[in-house]
Amino acid sequence: MSRRWRREGLSIGLVPTMGALHAGHLSLVERACQENDRVVVSIFVNPIQFGPGEDFERYPRDAERDAALLAKAGVDAIYRPTVAAMYPPGSSTRIHVAAVTEPLEGQARPGHFDGVATVVAKLFTAVEPDRAYFGQKDAQQVAVVKRMARDLDFQVEIRVCPTVREPDGVARSSRNAYLNVEERKAAASLSSALRLAAGTYAGGERHPQRLREILRERLEAEPLAQVEYAELVDPETFTAPGSLAVLAVRIGRTRLIDNHDLAMEFPG
Numbered sequence: 001m002s003r004r005w006r007r008e009g010l011s012i013g014l015v016p017t018m019g020a021l022h023a024g025h026l027s028l029v030e031r032a033c034q035e036n037d038r039v040v041v042s043i044f045v046n047p048i049q050f051g052p053g054e055d056f057e058r059y060p061r062d063a064e065r066d067a068a069l070l071a072k073a074g075v076d077a078i079y080r081p082t083v084a085a086m087y088p089p090g091s092s093t094r095i096h097v098a099a100v101t102e103p104l105e106g107q108a109r110p111g112h113f114d115g116v117a118t119v120v121a122k123l124f125t126a127v128e129p130d131r132a133y134f135g136q137k138d139a140q141q142v143a144v145v146k147r148m149a150r151d152l153d154f155q156v157e158i159r160v161c162p163t164v165r166e167p168d169g170v171a172r173s174s175r176n177a178y179l180n181v182e183e184r185k186a187a188a189s190l191s192s193a194l195r196l197a198a199g200t201y202a203g204g205e206r207h208p209q210r211l212r213e214i215l216r217e218r219l220e221a222e223p224l225a226q227v228e229y230a231e232l233v234d235p236e237t238f239t240a241p242g243s244l245a246v247l248a249v250r251i252g253r254t255r256l257i258d259n260h261d262l263a264m265e266f267p268g
Contacts, residue, residue: 001077026069041075183254196215245260
Protein backbone atom coordinates (compact mmCIF):
# COMPACT_ATOMS: atom_id res chain seq x y z
CA MET A 1 0.00 0.00 0.00
CA SER A 2 2.81 2.39 0.88
CA ARG A 3 4.56 1.76 -2.42
CA ARG A 4 1.31 2.32 -4.31
CA TRP A 5 0.68 5.58 -2.49
CA ARG A 6 4.21 6.70 -3.27
CA ARG A 7 3.73 5.94 -6.97
CA GLU A 8 0.64 8.13 -6.82
CA GLY A 9 2.68 10.98 -5.30
CA LEU A 10 0.91 10.84 -1.93
CA SER A 11 2.62 11.65 1.38
CA ILE A 12 2.45 9.15 4.24
CA GLY A 13 2.30 9.76 7.99
CA LEU A 14 2.97 7.04 10.58
CA VAL A 15 1.79 7.03 14.20
CA PRO A 16 3.49 4.16 16.07
CA THR A 17 1.49 2.93 19.08
CA MET A 18 1.10 -0.06 21.37
CA GLY A 19 -2.68 0.27 21.29
CA ALA A 20 -4.96 0.97 24.26
CA LEU A 21 -5.48 4.30 22.54
CA HIS A 22 -6.37 7.48 24.40
CA ALA A 23 -6.62 11.20 23.69
CA GLY A 24 -2.84 11.53 23.54
CA HIS A 25 -2.60 9.02 20.70
CA LEU A 26 -5.54 10.59 18.91
CA SER A 27 -3.88 14.02 19.04
CA LEU A 28 -0.96 12.49 17.12
CA VAL A 29 -3.37 10.95 14.63
CA GLU A 30 -5.15 14.27 14.15
CA ARG A 31 -1.90 16.09 13.39
CA ALA A 32 -0.79 13.30 11.04
CA CYS A 33 -4.07 13.57 9.15
CA GLN A 34 -3.59 17.33 8.82
CA GLU A 35 -0.07 17.02 7.41
CA ASN A 36 -0.25 13.94 5.16
CA ASP A 37 -2.32 12.51 2.32
CA ARG A 38 -2.40 9.06 3.93
CA VAL A 39 -2.01 8.01 7.58
CA VAL A 40 -1.00 4.63 8.98
CA VAL A 41 -1.29 3.78 12.68
CA SER A 42 0.72 0.80 13.87
CA ILE A 43 -0.47 -1.20 16.88
CA PHE A 44 2.11 -3.56 18.30
CA VAL A 45 2.88 -4.35 21.93
CA ASN A 46 6.61 -4.81 21.45
CA PRO A 47 7.92 -7.61 23.68
CA ILE A 48 11.60 -6.72 23.34
CA GLN A 49 11.18 -3.32 24.99
CA PHE A 50 9.78 -4.88 28.17
CA GLY A 51 12.20 -6.15 30.80
CA PRO A 52 11.80 -9.10 33.18
CA GLY A 53 8.98 -8.49 35.65
CA GLU A 54 7.52 -5.61 33.63
CA ASP A 55 3.93 -5.46 32.43
CA PHE A 56 4.08 -7.01 28.95
CA GLU A 57 1.43 -9.65 29.71
CA ARG A 58 -0.98 -7.28 31.45
CA TYR A 59 -0.42 -4.27 29.20
CA PRO A 60 -3.96 -3.16 28.18
CA ARG A 61 -5.16 -4.43 24.80
CA ASP A 62 -8.49 -3.64 23.12
CA ALA A 63 -8.24 -4.15 19.37
CA GLU A 64 -11.93 -3.55 18.59
CA ARG A 65 -12.07 -0.27 20.51
CA ASP A 66 -8.82 0.91 18.95
CA ALA A 67 -10.07 0.12 15.45
CA ALA A 68 -13.33 1.99 16.05
CA LEU A 69 -11.47 5.08 17.32
CA LEU A 70 -9.12 5.06 14.35
CA ALA A 71 -11.94 4.60 11.84
CA LYS A 72 -13.69 7.60 13.35
CA ALA A 73 -10.43 9.58 13.18
CA GLY A 74 -10.16 8.86 9.46
CA VAL A 75 -6.91 6.88 9.28
CA ASP A 76 -6.23 5.01 6.06
CA ALA A 77 -4.68 1.84 7.46
CA ILE A 78 -3.92 0.04 10.71
CA TYR A 79 -0.71 -1.99 10.71
CA ARG A 80 -1.02 -4.71 13.35
CA PRO A 81 1.83 -7.20 12.84
CA THR A 82 2.22 -10.36 14.91
CA VAL A 83 5.20 -10.98 17.15
CA ALA A 84 6.23 -13.85 14.84
CA ALA A 85 6.16 -11.54 11.82
CA MET A 86 8.25 -8.89 13.54
CA TYR A 87 10.70 -11.28 15.19
CA PRO A 88 10.90 -14.58 13.29
CA PRO A 89 12.55 -17.57 15.00
CA GLY A 90 16.25 -16.90 15.35
CA SER A 91 15.87 -13.12 15.12
CA SER A 92 18.81 -11.62 16.99
CA THR A 93 19.54 -8.18 15.51
CA ARG A 94 19.01 -5.21 17.81
CA ILE A 95 19.72 -1.52 17.29
CA HIS A 96 21.65 0.19 20.06
CA VAL A 97 21.79 3.99 20.16
CA ALA A 98 24.72 4.96 22.36
CA ALA A 99 24.91 7.73 24.98
CA VAL A 100 21.35 9.11 24.93
CA THR A 101 19.97 5.68 25.94
CA GLU A 102 22.18 5.27 28.98
CA PRO A 103 20.87 7.56 31.78
CA LEU A 104 17.49 7.64 33.53
CA GLU A 105 15.06 5.33 31.66
CA GLY A 106 17.99 3.46 30.14
CA GLN A 107 19.47 2.82 33.57
CA ALA A 108 16.12 1.92 35.12
CA ARG A 109 15.08 -0.35 32.23
CA PRO A 110 18.16 -2.01 30.70
CA GLY A 111 17.61 -2.95 27.06
CA HIS A 112 14.39 -0.96 26.80
CA PHE A 113 15.66 1.52 24.24
CA ASP A 114 17.30 -1.20 22.14
CA GLY A 115 13.80 -2.65 21.82
CA VAL A 116 12.32 0.74 21.00
CA ALA A 117 14.95 1.59 18.38
CA THR A 118 14.66 -1.84 16.75
CA VAL A 119 10.89 -1.84 16.45
CA VAL A 120 10.72 1.77 15.23
CA ALA A 121 13.34 1.02 12.57
CA LYS A 122 11.29 -1.98 11.42
CA LEU A 123 8.13 0.14 11.29
CA PHE A 124 9.93 2.80 9.24
CA THR A 125 11.13 0.11 6.83
CA ALA A 126 7.67 -1.45 6.51
CA VAL A 127 5.63 1.75 6.10
CA GLU A 128 8.22 4.07 4.50
CA PRO A 129 6.59 7.18 5.97
CA ASP A 130 7.47 10.78 5.16
CA ARG A 131 6.70 11.78 8.74
CA ALA A 132 6.37 9.88 12.02
CA TYR A 133 4.58 11.21 15.10
CA PHE A 134 5.60 10.79 18.73
CA GLY A 135 4.38 12.31 21.99
CA GLN A 136 6.51 14.59 24.15
CA LYS A 137 5.49 12.58 27.22
CA ASP A 138 8.08 9.97 26.26
CA ALA A 139 10.83 12.56 25.95
CA GLN A 140 13.83 10.23 26.15
CA GLN A 141 12.25 7.91 23.60
CA VAL A 142 11.85 10.91 21.30
CA ALA A 143 15.54 11.76 21.69
CA VAL A 144 16.51 8.16 20.92
CA VAL A 145 14.31 7.95 17.81
CA LYS A 146 15.59 11.29 16.51
CA ARG A 147 19.21 10.18 16.94
CA MET A 148 18.57 6.78 15.32
CA ALA A 149 16.76 8.31 12.33
CA ARG A 150 19.61 10.77 11.82
CA ASP A 151 22.43 8.28 12.27
CA LEU A 152 20.89 5.59 10.02
CA ASP A 153 19.78 8.04 7.32
CA PHE A 154 16.08 7.30 7.57
CA GLN A 155 14.39 9.87 5.35
CA VAL A 156 11.66 10.41 7.93
CA GLU A 157 10.73 13.68 9.61
CA ILE A 158 10.20 13.12 13.33
CA ARG A 159 7.26 15.18 14.55
CA VAL A 160 6.96 15.68 18.32
CA CYS A 161 3.52 16.61 19.66
CA PRO A 162 2.69 18.14 23.06
CA THR A 163 1.74 15.96 26.01
CA VAL A 164 -2.04 15.66 26.37
CA ARG A 165 -3.18 16.10 29.96
CA GLU A 166 -6.28 15.45 32.02
CA PRO A 167 -8.02 18.47 33.60
CA ASP A 168 -5.99 17.95 36.80
CA GLY A 169 -2.73 17.90 34.82
CA VAL A 170 -2.06 14.15 34.78
CA ALA A 171 -0.42 13.11 31.52
CA ARG A 172 -2.55 10.75 29.46
CA SER A 173 -1.08 7.24 29.50
CA SER A 174 -2.37 3.74 28.81
CA ARG A 175 -0.89 2.75 32.18
CA ASN A 176 -3.24 5.14 34.01
CA ALA A 177 -5.78 2.33 33.70
CA TYR A 178 -3.84 0.44 36.38
CA LEU A 179 -4.48 3.13 39.03
CA ASN A 180 -7.20 2.83 41.64
CA VAL A 181 -9.10 5.93 42.82
CA GLU A 182 -6.59 6.97 45.49
CA GLU A 183 -3.61 6.27 43.24
CA ARG A 184 -5.18 8.30 40.46
CA LYS A 185 -5.41 11.29 42.81
CA ALA A 186 -1.78 10.77 43.85
CA ALA A 187 -0.69 10.72 40.19
CA ALA A 188 -1.43 14.44 40.00
CA SER A 189 1.69 15.02 42.12
CA LEU A 190 3.87 14.62 39.00
CA SER A 191 2.30 17.46 37.05
CA SER A 192 2.01 19.51 40.23
CA ALA A 193 5.77 19.19 40.79
CA LEU A 194 6.50 20.18 37.18
CA ARG A 195 4.16 23.17 37.40
CA LEU A 196 5.78 24.32 40.63
CA ALA A 197 9.30 24.02 39.19
CA ALA A 198 8.27 25.84 36.00
CA GLY A 199 6.84 28.68 38.08
CA THR A 200 10.05 28.88 40.10
CA TYR A 201 12.11 28.90 36.90
CA ALA A 202 9.93 31.69 35.48
CA GLY A 203 10.62 33.65 38.66
CA GLY A 204 14.34 33.61 37.89
CA GLU A 205 15.67 30.50 39.64
CA ARG A 206 18.28 28.75 37.47
CA HIS A 207 20.29 26.63 39.89
CA PRO A 208 19.75 22.96 38.92
CA GLN A 209 20.11 21.66 42.46
CA ARG A 210 17.43 24.01 43.79
CA LEU A 211 15.05 23.12 40.97
CA ARG A 212 15.63 19.40 41.58
CA GLU A 213 14.89 19.95 45.27
CA ILE A 214 11.59 21.64 44.39
CA LEU A 215 10.58 18.68 42.23
CA ARG A 216 11.48 16.12 44.89
CA GLU A 217 9.94 18.03 47.80
CA ARG A 218 6.58 18.18 46.03
CA LEU A 219 6.68 14.51 45.01
CA GLU A 220 7.81 13.29 48.42
CA ALA A 221 4.91 15.17 50.03
CA GLU A 222 2.62 12.62 48.37
CA PRO A 223 2.51 9.49 50.59
CA LEU A 224 1.75 7.10 47.70
CA ALA A 225 4.59 8.36 45.50
CA GLN A 226 7.97 6.61 45.35
CA VAL A 227 10.41 8.78 43.39
CA GLU A 228 12.80 6.92 41.06
CA TYR A 229 14.28 10.08 39.60
CA ALA A 230 13.63 13.80 39.26
CA GLU A 231 16.31 15.40 37.10
CA LEU A 232 17.05 18.31 34.79
CA VAL A 233 18.59 17.36 31.44
CA ASP A 234 19.26 18.58 27.93
CA PRO A 235 16.32 17.39 25.75
CA GLU A 236 18.55 16.19 22.89
CA THR A 237 21.34 14.42 24.76
CA PHE A 238 19.73 13.70 28.16
CA THR A 239 22.88 14.85 29.88
CA ALA A 240 22.70 17.18 32.89
CA PRO A 241 22.17 19.99 33.41
CA GLY A 242 19.44 21.30 31.16
CA SER A 243 16.00 22.87 31.27
CA LEU A 244 13.96 19.68 30.69
CA ALA A 245 12.59 18.37 33.98
CA VAL A 246 12.04 14.60 33.78
CA LEU A 247 10.30 12.42 36.35
CA ALA A 248 9.77 8.73 37.00
CA VAL A 249 7.56 7.91 39.96
CA ARG A 250 5.87 4.75 41.20
CA ILE A 251 2.31 5.18 42.41
CA GLY A 252 1.47 1.86 44.01
CA ARG A 253 2.58 -0.79 41.51
CA THR A 254 2.35 1.59 38.54
CA ARG A 255 5.38 3.38 37.15
CA LEU A 256 4.58 6.79 35.64
CA ILE A 257 6.82 9.20 33.73
CA ASP A 258 6.34 12.86 32.87
CA ASN A 259 8.40 15.85 31.79
CA HIS A 260 8.28 19.54 31.00
CA ASP A 261 10.74 22.10 29.65
CA LEU A 262 10.95 24.62 32.48
CA ALA A 263 11.72 27.41 30.04
CA MET A 264 8.12 27.09 28.84
CA GLU A 265 4.94 27.96 30.73
CA PHE A 266 3.22 24.89 32.14
CA PRO A 267 -0.12 24.36 30.32
CA GLY A 268 -3.41 24.88 32.06
